[in-house]
Amino acid sequence: MNRKLSTLLRILPGLLLAWPALAQPVSSRDSDEIKLLAKRKVERGLNDLLNVLTFEDLEESQRKAIVARSYADTIRNRLFYNTDVIIEDDLQPDRPIDQPVDLKVDKYLANLDLFYTKSVDRSVEFSNVKVSAVKERVYPYVKVFYTQLFSGKNNRATAAFRAVPRVAEVRAERVGKKWTVTIMQVGFPAPGETVDSPINNVTLVEPEAPVDSAALLAQQEQAALLQAQLAKEREQEQMALKVYRDYLAKGDKAVAGKDYQGALLAYAQADKLKPSDDDILPRAKIDRVNRLVNADKIADRERLRDYREKADLARKKRQYADALGYYHKILDKFPDSTALIAVIKELTQKSAIKTEYDEQYASGQYDKLVDEYDKVIKRDNTNSDWYLGRAKCYLKLNKDDRALRDLTKSLELDYANLEAILARAELYRKLNNLPKAVADYSAYLIIDPKSDDIFSQRAQLRVRTGNLTSADDDFTQAIALNPIESKHHFDRGLLRFRTQKYDLASADFGQAIETAPTQPDAYFFRGLIYAAQKEYGPAGVDFTKAMENKLSDPPVARIDSIATSLYTLGKQANEAKNYDQAIEHLTNALAVRTKLSSALYERGLAYLNRGDYDKTIADMTASIALAPAEEATFSRRADAYMAQMKYDLAAADYKKSATLNPANYAALLGQATALVNLKKYTEAIPPLMSIKGVQKKIEKNYTPVFFRDVFYRLATCELATSQYEKAVDDYATALKYDETFAPAYASRAAAYEGLAKYDRAIDDYQRAIDRQPGQPELYFAKGSALEKKGDYKAAIDAFSELMVADTARRLYPQTVFRRGTNYLLAGQYKEALGDLETPLVQTNTDVCQSDCWLNTGLAHLYAGQPDAGMPYLARCMKNPTVAPRAAYAMACAYLQKDNETEALTWFEKALSVNVLTSNDVKKDKLVDISRKDFRKNKSFKLLVDKYAK
Known part of the structure; x- marks a missing residue:
């Protein structure tokens, strides 16, 4: 509720009744009296009320009566004005003070009783109490500012209380010549609100001063006397309050030392000096001490009875020394008991004889x-x-x-x-x-019904006689007598386990573990129950704890048996290619036995087959940590690395596998394959040669595909290192093992190209195409080989065929460019320009670069279109590789334009870099096409002689 609104609502009901008080003037003396009464009302009244209500020995009826009296309108000196008084809640320590909740006084005090911890001491402290000037709204009032600290706790909050600022509005009313005060509201100060705030301050009205000096002096003396009396009263009050609290503290100290008589005397004195009749704290403490005294008397009687029972039981057990000890404790309370003295005398004699005989017995x-x-x-x-x-x-x-x-x-x-x-x-x-x-x-x-051990022993016998219900009852009785004895819980759990009451047994094993956390068997049997219920995670946790606590070998073997059974199911599921089921079984096996390398390997294999390579690597790595000499684990981890294209890691793992088992030729092939992918061809050759060296010896142990891949990889390495003859031979061997293997034909064709055996290369490319017609790259390679051979027409046909076969148009720009180039070489310039100037070619920066521009420019020149060709040639000048030929072509373009001077300039640029030879110039036809007789030009001949060697 808005603070101003709540205040207004409280004011309105009493507005008409209160308004005559507004006309009553307030003097300095009135002000002092109001402020003193208000300070007492808060510092004593409110503070004492909170402490009394939180006293732990206060009875419910007393608490209710105190609360009712605090706001009863029949009591003139009540604490609160009425039941509508609002208190801003400060009982929630984790709530910010700028977000207050308004509670009526009865609700606030009920919450205090419900949520705040009770104490035998004062736990609510007020400090820094300050009172404002008298103010007036519809009644005179003051504001009492103070700091409040609850030293107890809110039993529903985790945060601790801290010191907080509070302010109480205290209403003043004149009754006759006296003032009375009551609390109207309590809350947190508003932002900026201080004790010195002048808002609503009243102007103090002083009585008229006497005219004559004698009267004035008398008035001053009277005022001084009143001030002195007030000061004396305050001092006496403070002294009385200090003495009162000292007596309470003295009583508390006596209670702590169990000096109950001294405590009663101190509290009685405090009761006489209590600040108000409403303060029942001393009386409540007296009641508490009386209860403690009665409790001590009862405890004494119980203790004596316990001594008698234990003494009697010790006698019956022939534990005479123990019995004498208990009888002597009773004798301390009843030193004149002749009967007890006689019993002690008799037992002392028996004890002496028994001790002598026990010594002989102990010595054998x-x-x-x-x-x-x-x-x-x-x-x-x-x-x-x-x-x-x-x-x-x-x-x-x-x-x-x-x-x-x-x-x-x-x-x-x-x-x-x-x-x-x-x-x-x-x-x-x-x-x-x-x-x-x-x-x-x-x-x-019957004689000693409190012996938990005997109940347990009888239960064990009843288990053996088959009286299982009675055995369970006996174990239950033993537990009731001694609930902290772990063995009782375990034995009952074992009985219930054997009678298939698994939930009850599990609970018993849990109690056994709680009372003896290092008992391995309880963990083991609870783990068995979890395993039987297919809760393998909790089972594994219990089995691990059991083994950590030195479980004996037979139970460990049983745990291993469970894990092995789950492992076998997982392995069978793997073999049946049911990988999800395999993972489930193997995960359960690993829950039961976390360090089972075989299960880690097998689960990793399932992940590998499912394509979950990160999990494969994690499991294989864990398996390697447990069994570092298992070659297969390294190989399977390498397979996962290969799938992730982490070829360096794969190569290392394959190599490790082959090191552990030199006869693991599959690992050698894997290592070489990884190295080939890394383009480390020289390093890949030795492992492949190792396999080649034992080819005949191991041929029966491996499939033709294995050997095909070995020779194919070896030939690929030889091709990459320019060993073309060897590559051709090894590709041929690979094809003996698999004549349908198109990549081998294509790669052998590349080797033939390296040997400039283009016809054979072309034949192999065609074989590859026949076996794998959907590969555009094969058509392109064939066309390129025909181009190298100089069979431009056949190359054009090959590239045209590719343009039809490449339905996905993956190589379309490259194909158009190469066909255009072959049209140029074949002298079909119009067709060449049709391909070379296709936007698909010219806009593709990966395809159309300097050689593309040069060929396009040349095609225009051969077609007699120098102006169209020159821009293409100009774009080539930045590339030093083709710039000389482009400059030569530019010179020819100027010849076609009849500009000899510019042509000679460009010829010099072309020839001066010593790239073009005299033979190149002799074979060139472009000069003749551009101007038939230009070769006779002296300047041109001088340039050729000077630069072209």
Whole structure:
């Protein structure tokens, strides 16, 4: 709610009632009184209310009564004006103070009770309390500024409280000659609002000063006296408040030291000095101490009862020293108990004898001790302990029948001899008389129903007798008695696992792990449950934890068996080309056993076959880390690198694979293929030669395609290194293994071109075309070979055929250019220009460069069109390779234009760079076409003689 609007709404109901107060003047004395009362109302009233309401021992009825009294209009000295008072919420520490939420006072105090942590001490502090001048709107009021800090916490927020500025508007009303004040609203100061703000300040009206000096002096003395009285009152209040708080602190300290009597005295004094009757904090603290006193008395009684029970149980267990310890604790409380003293005396004697016999027993003197017990029993055959002691010796001497007889006699003499019951139960267990063992454990539990260990032991026997429901009940009882004993949770989990109650078993194993995080078997069995439910991720986590905690070998073997089964399923799916299923099984196998190199390899293989090369590389790399000597893993990673065109990495992996197994010729071929792709032909030759050297030896082990590729790669390297004869031979060998392999024909044709055997090259290109007619590059290569041979007409036909075959027009601009060039060479200049000046050619910067411009210019000259040809020739001058020929052609163009002078200038440019020879000039026909008799020109002849050698 808007702060100004909420204030206005609170003002309006009392406007008519309050307006007469506006006419009442406010003097300096009134101002001082109002400000003092307002400061008390906030510093004591509001602060004390918040602290009392957050006191942890305050009863609900008390809390409600205090809240109701704080705004009850029947109470003149109430804290708040009425129930409509608004308090801006400061109980949410993570909410910015510039985004306040308005709450009515009852809602605010309810939230304080609900969300703010309770304390035995004061947890709300006000500091820097300052009061504004008296102001007036529709009633006199002041604003009390202060800093507030909650030292407790909001139980629904993570942020801690911090000190915040607050301001309370305190309304003043005159009742007779006195002023009363109540809080109208509490909130955060508005931006720029300070205690010195002059807004709405009233003008103080002072009474008329006396005329005569005596009266004036009397008035001044009276004013000074009043000020002194006020100062004294304030000092006394502060002193009283300090003493009050000191008594509270003294009481708190006494409570902390469990000096409850001292605490009651201190709180009683504080109650007498409390600032107001509404302050119930001392009374609440007194009530708390009384409850603590009563609780201590109850605790004492419980402690004594516990000592008695433990002493009695220790006696029955024949743990006399422990029993004496408990009896002495009881004796400290009842030092005059003759009965207790007699019991202690008797037990002390028994303990001494037992200690002596226990020492002999511990030293292994069983036969001697039996003789001692024989003598004692002859003197006193009514003591259960003697028969128990002799039975224990018989047990050590493997005289089970005698031991059983003595234990039975011991229990006849004292049915509650727990040590004898337990010893006989264990003997029955040893003799495999399980029903009687269970009966003895049951008898033990009747006497000591709090023994979790005996419940657990009886449960173990009931599992063996097949009484599984009762066994589960016994384990449950053991857990209830000792919930932090991991073994109880584990044993019950194991029982439930075997009875296929997997969810319950899993929960039990979880509790066992929580109470003993290093217990490997609980992790193992919970992992088995997860695996049975096909939750392999959690299963793997548990199996890993089990092995980290030193799981024994048999369970580890079982984990390996699960992982191996999943691996086998994955491998079978791979073989069936069901790669998604393979990945699923192998991922599960790796969840169970993270360091299973074979599963990593197999999953990587599935990813490879699916085309997921990054995952292939990741799995193969992980597999290599676990098994660095596996050649196949390097090869498959290399395959993935090849697919990603990372040929350097592929070559390294293939080489590593071949190093690990020199007979891995597929890896050698892979290495060479990667190197060929890197254009490292010289490095690729040795691995290929290694295969060639054992060709006959290994021919039965590899397919014809393998050898075809070996010789094809070798020939390609030889072709690239200008070893044309070898290349021709090795391409021929490749074709013996696969005569349909078009690339080998095309590549051998290129080798023939290197040998200038164009007819053979042309034949091979045609063979390649016949086997792979959809490849425009083959037609283009054939046309180029015909051009090199000088068979321009056939070349023109080949390029024309290509223009039809190249339906995708991939090589169309190049083809048109080459056909145009061959038209030029064949003397068909019109047709040449038709091709060479095609926009598709001239605008293609990859195809049409200096040689294209030169040929176009020459075609125009041969066609007698010098003006059309000269621009093309001019464009060639920047290229030093073709510039001499272009300059020569430019000279011929000027001849055609009958400009001898310019022609001779260009002839000199053409010949002066010593590129064109005299033979080139003799063979040239363009000069003759341009001017038939120009060769006789003396200047031309001098230029030829001078430059053309």
